[in-house]
Amino acid sequence: MTNSQHQRTGDRAGVVDAVEFARLREDFPILDRTIRDGKPLVYLDSGATSQRPVCVLDAEQEFVTGHYGAVSRSSHQLAEEATDFYEGARSKIAGFVGAGRPEQIAFTKNATEALNLVAYAFSNSAGYGAPADPSSPFALGPGDEVVVTEMEHHANLVPWQELCRRTGATLRWIPLGDDYRLDLSTLDEIVTRSTKVLAFTHQSNVLGTVNPVDLLVAAARRVGALVVLDACQSVPHQGVDLAALDVDFAAFSGHKMLGPTGIGVLYGRYELLAQMPPFLTGGSMIEQVFMDHTTYAAPPQRFEAGTPVVTQAVALGAAVDYLTDVGMPAIARHEAELTGLALQELGRLPGVRLIGPADLTDRGGAVSFDVEGVHAHDVGQILDDAGVEVRVGHHCAWPLHRRYGLAATVRASFALYNTADEVGALVDAVKDSQRFFLGAGTTAAGGRAS
Amino acid sequence: MKLDQLYQEIILDHYRAPHHRGLREPFQAQVHHVNPVCGDEVTLRVRLADASDAGSVVRDVSYDSLGCSISQAATSVMTDLVIGRTLPEAFAVLDEFTEMVTSRGTIEGDEEALGDGVAFAGVAKYPARVKCALLGWMAFKDAASSAVGGTEVVGSNDEGAQR
Ligand SMILES: Cc1ncc(COP(=O)(O)O)c(C=O)c1O
Numbered sequence: 001m002t003n004s005q006h007q008r009t010g011d012r013a014g015v016v017d018a019v020e021f022a023r024l025r026e027d028f029p030i031l032d033r034t035i036r037d038g039k040p041l042v043y044l045d046s047g048a049t050s051q052r053p054v055c056v057l058d059a060e061q062e063f064v065t066g067h068y069g070a071v072s073r074s075s076h077q078l079a080e081e082a083t084d085f086y087e088g089a090r091s092k093i094a095g096f097v098g099a100g101r102p103e104q105i106a107f108t109k110n111a112t113e114a115l116n117l118v119a120y121a122f123s124n125s126a127g128y129g130a131p132a133d134p135s136s137p138f139a140l141g142p143g144d145e146v147v148v149t150e151m152e153h154h155a156n157l158v159p160w161q162e163l164c165r166r167t168g169a170t171l172r173w174i175p176l177g178d179d180y181r182l183d184l185s186t187l188d189e190i191v192t193r194s195t196k197v198l199a200f201t202h203q204s205n206v207l208g209t210v211n212p213v214d215l216l217v218a219a220a221r222r223v224g225a226l227v228v229l230d231a232c233q234s235v236p237h238q239g240v241d242l243a244a245l246d247v248d249f250a251a252f253s254g255h256k257m258l259g260p261t262g263i264g265v266l267y268g269r270y271e272l273l274a275q276m277p278p279f280l281t282g283g284s285m286i287e288q289v290f291m292d293h294t295t296y297a298a299p300p301q302r303f304e305a306g307t308p309v310v311t312q313a314v315a316l317g318a319a320v321d322y323l324t325d326v327g328m329p330a331i332a333r334h335e336a337e338l339t340g341l342a343l344q345e346l347g348r349l350p351g352v353r354l355i356g357p358a359d360l361t362d363r364g365g366a367v368s369f370d371v372e373g374v375h376a377h378d379v380g381q382i383l384d385d386a387g388v389e390v391r392v393g394h395h396c397a398w399p400l401h402r403r404y405g406l407a408a409t410v411r412a413s414f415a416l417y418n419t420a421d422e423v424g425a426l427v428d429a430v431k432d433s434q435r436f437f438l439g440a441g442t443t444a445a446g447g448r449a450s
Numbered sequence: 451m452k453l454d455q456l457y458q459e460i461i462l463d464h465y466r467a468p469h470h471r472g473l474r475e476p477f478q479a480q481v482h483h484v485n486p487v488c489g490d491e492v493t494l495r496v497r498l499a500d501a502s503d504a505g506s507v508v509r510d511v512s513y514d515s516l517g518c519s520i521s522q523a524a525t526s527v528m529t530d531l532v533i534g535r536t537l538p539e540a541f542a543v544l545d546e547f548t549e550m551v552t553s554r555g556t557i558e559g560d561e562e563a564l565g566d567g568v569a570f571a572g573v574a575k576y577p578a579r580v581k582c583a584l585l586g587w588m589a590f591k592d593a594a595s596s597a598v599g600g601t602e603v604v605g606s607n608d609e610g611a612q613r
Contacts, residue, residue, distance in 0.1 A: 036452060037452060375517060375518035375519060376488070377488055377490075377517075377518035377519075377520070377579070377582060378518050378519050378520075381453070381456065381457075381576070381579070382453070385452065385453045392488065393487055393489060394488065394489045398489060401489065407488070407490065407491070407516050407517075408488050408489050408490070436453075436457070437462075437519070
């Protein structure tokens with residue numbers, strides 16, 4: 001079996017201390033580069049996209065230079081080998097997120113496409129003009145409701161808005177509380193018998209808040225709604241067992257978990273995938289094609305129309321190997337340490353308001369903040385000048401920002417290759433931005449317009 | 451340090467004490483522009499001396515905005531440069547400013563034509579900030595274009611001229 005040729009990164013299971021994590025930095029050559037005028041790179045934007053270890057590129061190179069061919073289409077030896085690599089990657093990724101069988105994993109372009117795939121399955125089940133089969137779990141129409149939350153990334157909000165627009169269903173949402181967590185006090189009024197889908201994020205990409213999946217799944221189960229989990233910010237940072245979480249669907253992106261761009265993952269409960277209509281159609285997703293109609297392949301091929309993202313899948317498989325070798329519990333602990341430090345250090349800077357829970361309870365490593373009197377864009381520019389790369393803006397969660405009266409925030413986000421010194425560099429640069437724009441104790445007039 | 455080229459004193463001065471800020475009446479057109487990347491916003495009104503004339507003098511530009519130092523200062527500088535000029539003159543300055551900030555640093559900008567606007571030459575080296583510098587200018591372009599032929603709005607009812 002060709003997949004066994006894949007080089008593991010070495011037995012790193014059990015590394016836990018900061019020294020070992022600092023050593024992992026050698027696996028990420030980009031971390032050695034400098035920014036602007038020779039400042040060492042402090043990469044704190046892994047929440048947007050993570051950096052890649054060499055072994056991921058090596059896996060891609062080994063596959064492309066040694067085993068590449070058309071998957072699942074030809075019967076020559078290269079096609080067989082390529083198919084083995086591709087399906088091997090699917091199995092690894094399935095194992096990584098607790099999917100019982102590899103067929104529960106479909107590859108897409110990114111998480112956004114995976115979420116759209118599910119949303120389109122609902123409107124496609126209506127059968128173009130014909131009413132939806134009411135017994136289908138994907139039947140949706142006027143009177144039905146789709147529930148999301150106020151903290152969603154646009155990727156898990158706009159597709160549902162659009163689905164409601166196409167079907168006549170109504171969009172509702174669980175509000176955010178002042179404590180930067182979902183306000184579940186009226187959950188039973190929002191998730192009702194009319195609810196057909198409950199879509200929410202596992203971990204907020206802005207607040208860091210980890211949502212109570214068990215409570216939300218229970219609420220959906222009580223009313224027979226399907227659960228869609230946006231796992232983009234959880235899967236890269238903690239061990240996630242989607243089967244144990246009991247969600248119906250989940251989506252995440254390769255490029256946020258040390259893997260390549262151009263690949264996303266849709267996880268689904270198999271019985272549901274088997275009943276789900278396709279999103280994109282064409283080659284490779286068919287069972288039989290006639291001039292006037294087509295029958296579809298079983299999952300996951302039904303959801304992978306056209307030549308699939310083979311090279312990216314192989315590379316993502318290598319990223320999953322790397323994460324597994326380091327160990328997700330160790331990664332979660334390491335990132336929690338950095339997050340705790342950042343919360344503590346930033347939290348005690350005068351004029352800095354943390355936008356997210358202030359302690360580590362049910363909280364991951366996205367640390368967003370507002371610097372009073374200095375626009376996030378300007379803070380980001382000063383940080384960049386110090387080599388500290390963070391994200392500024394609304395982070396594709398505009399309604400969340402509006403909820404807290406903010407136009408934009410600064411977000412530092414961590415990955416396994418970050419260090420405590422880098423948190424120090426962040427804090428120093430934030431102080432620099434205050435000095436630069438506010439001087440000695442003055443407040444800029446223009447920071448927030450009337 | 452490069453940062454001083456970006457954040458020149460003139461820019462910080464305009465940021466701290468913006469010119470012509472606030473929404474005034476009358477006006478013939480009002481627009482609302484946002485930068486979808488960062489959520490910065492500007493509501494901007496244009497009052498022409500003679501709305502029936504495409505060569506009219508710009509009598510006033512008033513605005514309310516939310517944004518970073520670059521976008522706030524650029525809007526402030528823009529009002530200095532266009533108020534009192536004819537529309538063709540104002541559009542010519544707009545083109546020159548746009549050319550400078552999108553030049554990636556290859557065009558310095560003519561101080562004669564751009565006044566304080568030349569301070570934004572440094573922005574050209576930070577492509578991510580170009581949109582910030584242009585937010586107010588693009589709002590002006592939009593509002594000024596629709597002010598021609600527009601009717602005067604007084605009495606603070608935003609509707610009608612809002613687009
Ligand atoms: C919580 C969350 N959901 C969805 C996405 C969308 O991911 P992608 O842009 O890779 O489709 C992101 C990342 O941008 C995210 O952080």
